[in-house]
Amino acid sequence: MKKFFRGFDFGKSEGKDKRKIEETEINNSGADDQSEKEDLSAEDGISHLISEAESPSGDQIFNQFMQKLGKKPNSKNLDLNNCALSAADVTELASLLPFLPELEEISLSWNGGVGGTLKALTVHLHHANLLKVLRLNNCRLTAEDVTSLGEAFEIVSQLEELDLSWNSNIGGKLSLLTKKFQKGGCKLKLLKITDCNLTAKDGESLAEILNVIPNLEVLDLSINKLIGCSMKVIAQALKNVPGLKELNLHMCGLKQDSLQGLDSALQHLADLRKLDISCNKEIGGGFKDSTAHLASLKNLEVLDLHQCCVTEEDMTILSQVIPLLSSLQELNLSSNKNAGISSGPLLGRLRFLPKLKSVAISNCGLGEESFSSLAEAALHLPELEILDLSWNKCVGGNLKLLLGALKLAMEIQVLRLSSCNLVDEDLALLTLLTQDGHLARLQKLDLSYNNNVSDEGWVMFCRGLTVFKELSELDVSLRPSSCRDCGTWFSELLAALTKLPALAELGMQRWVLSELQREQLESFNQDNKRNIRFDC
Numbered sequence: 118m119k120k121f122f123r124g125f126d127f128g129k130s131e132g133k134d135k136r137k138i139e140e141t142e143i144n145n146s147g148a149d150d151q152s153e154k155e156d157l158s159a160e161d162g163i164s165h166l167i168s169e170a171e172s173p174s175g176d177q178i179f180n181q182f183m184q185k186l187g188k189k190p191n192s193k194n195l196d197l198n199n200c201a202l203s204a205a206d207v208t209e210l211a212s213l214l215p216f217l218p219e220l221e222e223i224s225l226s227w228n229g230g231v232g233g234t235l236k237a238l239t240v241h242l243h244h245a246n247l248l249k250v251l252r253l254n255n256c257r258l259t260a261e262d263v264t265s266l267g268e269a270f271e272i273v274s275q276l277e278e279l280d281l282s283w284n285s286n287i288g289g290k291l292s293l294l295t296k297k298f299q300k301g302g303c304k305l306k307l308l309k310i311t312d313c314n315l316t317a318k319d320g321e322s323l324a325e326i327l328n329v330i331p332n333l334e335v336l337d338l339s340i341n342k343l344i345g346c347s348m349k350v351i352a353q354a355l356k357n358v359p360g361l362k363e364l365n366l367h368m369c370g371l372k373q374d375s376l377q378g379l380d381s382a383l384q385h386l387a388d389l390r391k392l393d394i395s396c397n398k399e400i401g402g403g404f405k406d407s408t409a410h411l412a413s414l415k416n417l418e419v420l421d422l423h424q425c426c427v428t429e430e431d432m433t434i435l436s437q438v439i440p441l442l443s444s445l446q447e448l449n450l451s452s453n454k455n456a457g458i459s460s461g462p463l464l465g466r467l468r469f470l471p472k473l474k475s476v477a478i479s480n481c482g483l484g485e486e487s488f489s490s491l492a493e494a495a496l497h498l499p500e501l502e503i504l505d506l507s508w509n510k511c512v513g514g515n516l517k518l519l520l521g522a523l524k525l526a527m528e529i530q531v532l533r534l535s536s537c538n539l540v541d542e543d544l545a546l547l548t549l550l551t552q553d554g555h556l557a558r559l560q561k562l563d564l565s566y567n568n569n570v571s572d573e574g575w576v577m578f579c580r581g582l583t584v585f586k587e588l589s590e591l592d593v594s595l596r597p598s599s600c601r602d603c604g605t606w607f608s609e610l611l612a613a614l615t616k617l618p619a620l621a622e623l624g625m626q627r628w629v630l631s632e633l634q635r636e637q638l639e640s641f642n643q644d645n646k647r648n649i650r651f652d653c
Contacts (some may be wrong), residue, residue, distance in 0.1 A: 153249070154253070156584035175216030182213060184404035189611030192219050198252075201225040205233040214244040222250040226280070231258030236265040243272045245524070251276060255283040267297035277406040278307040282337070292322040296324030298329050306332045311365075312340035320347025326356035327378040327479060337365040345370030345397070352378035357484050364389060368396040373403030391419040395449065401426030404434045424452040424479065432456050439469060446473040447448035451505065457482030465490035468497035476501065480508035488515060495522030505533040513538025513569065516546050524555050532559060532584065536566035541574030560587050565594040566622060572604040583616040592624035603627045612639060615645060624652045 172593070173181070176192075183190040186200045195217070197210075202225065211351055214220070226233050235258065242248065251273075258266075258281070270276070283285060287294075289309065292336065293594065307332070315323075315338065336358075338344055342356075344351075348371055364386070371379070371394060383389070392414070402406075404427070420442065427435070427450070440463075444541070448467075450456055456463075456478070467473060476498075478491070488511050495501065504526075507510050512534060521556070523529070534543075544564075550556050562585070564570075570578075576591070582588075595601060603610075607630075614620065630638070638651050 118348075120463070121137045134265065138576070146179035148436040150362050153458040165175055177214050179216055182209060184536045192217055194222040194223075194224075195220060197228065198224050199228065199504045202228040203230045204234040204237075207231055208237045210378060211238045211241045214238075214241040214381070216267040216352040217245065217496055219247060221247050222252075223248065223253040224250070225256060226252050228254075229255070229257045230640050231260060232286075234257050235262035236617050239265045239269040239272075242269050247272065247275060249275055249511060250278040252278075252280040254280055254377075255286070256287070256611045257458035258284040259286055259294065263287060263293045270294075270297045274634060275304060277304055280307070280309040281308050281313060282311035285464055286314070286315040287319075288341075289316050289318065289410070290321035291315065294323045295326040298326045300402040304330055304332055304459050305572045307335040308333060309335070309337040310341070310541070311337050315341040315344045316556050317343055317346035319548070320351055323347075324350040325355040327351070328357050331358060332360060335361055335362060335363040337363070338369055339367035340369075342368060342370040343462070345375050348375035349378040352382040355382040359385055360388055361386050362388055363391040365391070365393045365394050365470040366397070369394075370399070371397035372399045373407070376400045377402045380407040383414060386414070387416065389414050389417055391421075392417060393419070393421040395421045395425060398424065402428045402431060406439045413436045413443060416444050417442050418444055419447040420604040421447075421449045423449045429455055429458055431457075432463055436466060440466040441461060442470065444472060445470050445557045446472050446504075447476040448473065449475075450481060451477045451479040451563045453479075454480065454482045457484055457487055459508070462490075466496050467491070467494040471497060471499050472500060474500050474528075475503035476507070477505040479505045479535075483511050485511050485515060488512065489518055492518040492522055495519065496525060497527060497624045498522070500528055501526045502528050502531065503531040506537060507532075507533045507535035507563065507582075510538045510541075513567075514540050514542065516543040520546065520550075523550055524553075527555075529556060530558055530587075532556070533561075533563040535563045535569070535595070539564065539567040540567055540569050541571055541577070544570060544578040550568040551581055551584035556585070558587055559585055560619070561590040562588060563590075563592045565592040565626075566596045568599050568601075572606055575604075576609050579606050579613050581634055582610070585617065587619050590620045590624075591620065592621045592622075593628075594624045594626035595628060597627070600627050602627060607634055611641065614641060614647075614649070620649055622652070626652055 132525070186197060186206070187201075188196060188200065195210075200206075202210075207230070230254065235253075235256075253266075256262075265285075291310075291313075303326075310323075319341075322524070323338075337621045338351075348366075348369070352375075355364075366379075375397075376394070379394070420439070422435075430454075439445070448470075464478070467476065476491075476495075483491070483506075488509070495504075501522075516534075516539070537543075582591075614623075642648060
């Protein structure tokens, strides 16, 4: 039997075949595993690529953030004024700073939600190495915000403009900001702290930093009524900013001694272009000993003294000084009721200031003599663009005295004659001037509160109104205590409107309009595709 079955050897053959099968299966299994691994690896690579494609870039995230707030993206100028920002928005904005290496301006003004959250932003300002402008007006800043901002000054070394206006909580806390200014390292050119409830102590802190910001060109402390108590200290420190070009001290509670200290500082401010000390009523009577250096400001272009309770003696002094300001372009003496009595000499000497572009002497109690002096001087002011004579009753019936000056003033754009007791003859004169081609560039005309003009006078005026092709604002309102029907001149006005392409605002307060007339005004805008704001 063994001999017979020897050639078949079933066990060995079966074992060999079994091993071959197993080896084949193992090899096939390994190949399948390798193939599966390769497939999985390929899937992972595709997933990774898809993930990268779907993941937004820094620019995309920034664009989405700006679009959410209804603003156009700008990687250099971040303008988020009046956007109702929340604390979450400020935090999100801070996270975007690494994607904005070219950022130069940040404006977050008129966002009350910024208050109390500024630290979330300032800790990331090291990403904005090129930041030059920071505006935080009316943001309800807290003491913590001021401290955080101060700490940021050690980082934003390129900052040139800082505006913190209308943050009342800064008052009494300015030192939290100023003590961080680095001597010799501060490049600030503009500092505005308007209406921040600053105290006398804040004034002292401000005086200290004037020593370390030698490049300062604009300083605005307006509407801080308590700052006047420290004006002497501030004035002494102003000698350290010889390049100052603009100084705004409107409504700062200045007194006569403050004015004297300020005058002594002017000798160091040869580059000053604008000086605003308006609405400081207690400086009246103090100009006698405080104008020694005012006349030396040969580069001064703007002088604002309105509502300073200037006395007759002050006017005598100013009449000797102001004509020496050879570069003066804007002069505002409005609301100094005593000025009219002795303003003749000063107004007559305005002829020595041929660069004057704006003269405002509203509510100065001018008499006919002083008005006549102004009219003669105006003949020598060919560049005059703005003339405000409002609330001077002597103008009524005497506008003809200005006839020659208004003919020569080819550049005049704004003429304010509110509450001047104008009569029909005065409006006829304006109409005559326009017909002769004068006042062609007039843009704003205020004839309000002139109740003595008859309906016939308004009819004549409206018929000649069409010549004012560049007129954008017109006010013919009546006094608050008055009330009159428009009468026949309304139709003349409506006809004129179609020929005044630039007119955008029309004041008609206290003129009684019928329902039909109101409908005509409303339909005018629709029919002529205009958007004139009718103030009725």
